Amino acid sequence: MSSEINLDQIKKGPMIAVMLLGAFFALLNETLLATALPTIINDFGITENKAQWLTTAFLLTNGVMIPISAFLIERFTTRQIFLTAISVFTAGTLVAGISHTFPLLLTARVIQAAGSGIMLPLMMTVVLTIIPVEKRGGAMGAAGLVIAFAPAIGPTLSGWLLEHFSWRSLFLVVLPISILTLIIAYFAVKNVTKQTNPKIDILSILLSSFGFGGLLFGFSTAGEDGWTDTKVLTCIIGGAIILALFIWRQLRLKTPILEFRVFKFKIFSISLIITMVVLMSLIGAETLLPLYMQTARGFSPLESGLMLLPGAIVMGIMSPITGVLFDKVGARVLAIPGLLIVSVTTFLFTNLSMDTSFTYLAIIYAIRMFGLSLAMMPVMTSGLNQLPQKWNAHGSAMANTLQQVSASIGTAILVTTMTTAAKNYEPDMTDFQGLSQAEAQQQIMNAATINGYNTAFLVASFLSVAGMVLALFLKKGKGTEEASHVEQE
Structure with a gap:
């Protein structure tokens, strides 16, 4: 057992800041490569299915590392874990940047994910350990900025880089900042988590x-x-x-290695279910909108990335603000109107057409992200606040693991819904009278594609409404009462 840690002697600001920076680039890498896949396919002469493994392998490695992060946090010191994780991530980024064969690039992605999979749950565990319950909202709001802003800005950044440089620039831009993070972490990160040395x-x-x-x-x-x-x-x-x-x-x-008894705390369980349901809707929409813009409308990857950018900026501005509001009023007051906004704006995406303007998409998406900022981190923080200190690492690991799973499920459900609805579309042939056969076929294909997207967003709307209904069961107020007495259990 490690000696007692004096949290009062630790400079919390620099430590949380450097861990947020590490988590930011870890999450950025999840979406950074999405727009670069066509270029990589041409460069290496591989199939689309093979190239998709660059994303799938990253996701899988993350999914393997996150659940065992609780065990690692209890086994090793905070410094050992973070410095190792950021070093592994940096090494993977370097290898990816100089890769000249597809197997080497794929290996680099796995190395990257092995490091990044630990950074986010570790950061959340550190926040829960060194920040008092009544002040956690602000710190978790900063974490929310990272969780939402990093994946959202990825397609925009990669789209811009690909217009001017090769796909390797996606990694070479991240590399120096990753090295800088490692250097700062050496001085800023202290040991704050307790080692119980589990077998x-x-x-x-x-x-x-x-x-x-x-x-x-x-x-x-x-x-x-x-x-x-x-x-x-x-x-x-x-x-x-x-x-x-x-x-x-x-x-x-x-x-x-992962404590499932965290689910005996009702508010934690409800909060996690809300987060999962909302994430299914969020990630699905972030996947569908660029697809709609590029495949149905002919926009470039950079343009589809720019459409998401205002929403990412809104989320970035609002996350710290909602964190402070959470500390004052609690999650329920923020989550219910937030999820109502998400539900309404998601429903507005069910009337997409071949003429829907770029401005309409960007504005509705930005308002949607505003609603999400009111709900996402306040709900998660409220749930994590219910857990005793000794289970912080397990709560963080459980939350991050189930977020990964729900994002995959949401994307799969909405993409499948889209393709099925497009395939089963039955056109009203009277709408195409007077057109040549070629023109009619093209318009029917367009109508089928649009029907697929609109149906998928209808399903996403139901998911958002389900999240809003569940938010009614959250506690009124700040919801920190249970956390204080639960230590005694």
Whole structure:
């Protein structure tokens, strides 16, 4: 057992700032490569399916690392974990930037994800450890800025870089800032988490890796291959069975690598479900809107990235503000109107057409992100505040793991809905009278595509409404009462 840590002697601002910077570039890398895949396909002469592994492998490695982050946080010091994670991420970024073969680039992405998968849950655990419950909103608001802003700005940044430089610039731009973060972290990051030195349970780590990995891979490929594909079904069903065995084992172990008893706190469970449902709607929309702009409307990757930018800026400005508001009024007062805004603006995307303007898309998306900023981090902070200090690492790991899973599920559901609705579209032929056969066929194809997107956004609207209904069950006020007495359990 490590000696008692005196948190009063630690400079909290610089430490949280450097960890936020590390988490920012870790999350930025999730979406940075999306617009670069066509260029990489041409450069290496590979298929689209093969290139997609650059994103899938990153997601899978993240999904494997995040659940075991709680174990690592309890096993090693804060400095050891963060410096190792940022070093591994930096090494992966360097290898990616100089990669001249596809297998080397794929390996680099896995190395990157091995480091980045630990940074976000570690940052959240540190915030929960060194910031008092009544002041956490502001710090978690800054975390919310990172969580929402980094993935949203990725397509815009990559679109601009690709217009002027090669795809390698996506990594070479991140590299010096990653090295700078490592240098600052050496001086700023102190040991704040307690080491309980849990035993390594190899079987639990294997079950976690194959369980969460199987689910993530199954759902991430379901959107492309369909829900009836043998590989998709095998991964989802197999992953679910292995995950059930993992949960059963964790409940039997004296010191589990991931503590599932966090779900006995009702507000934590409700908060996590709300976050998952809203994320399914959010990530799905962030995937569908650029697809709609590029495939149906012919906008460039940079233009579709610029459409998302105002929303990212709104989220960036609002996240710290809503964090401060949370400390004063609690999550419920913010989440209900926030999710109402998300629901209404998502529904406004159900009337897309071949003439919908760039300005309309950018404004509605920005208002949607404003609503999301009121709900996302306040709800998550409210849930994490319910947990005893000793379970902070497990709460952070659980929240981040289920966010990854819900993002994959949401994307798969909405992309599948879109393709199915487009395929089953039955046109009213009277709308196409007087047109040549070629013109009529083109307009029918356009109408089918638009119908697919509108139907997918209708499903996303239902998800947002479900999140708003669940928010009614959150506690009134700041919701910190349970956290104080729960330590005694």
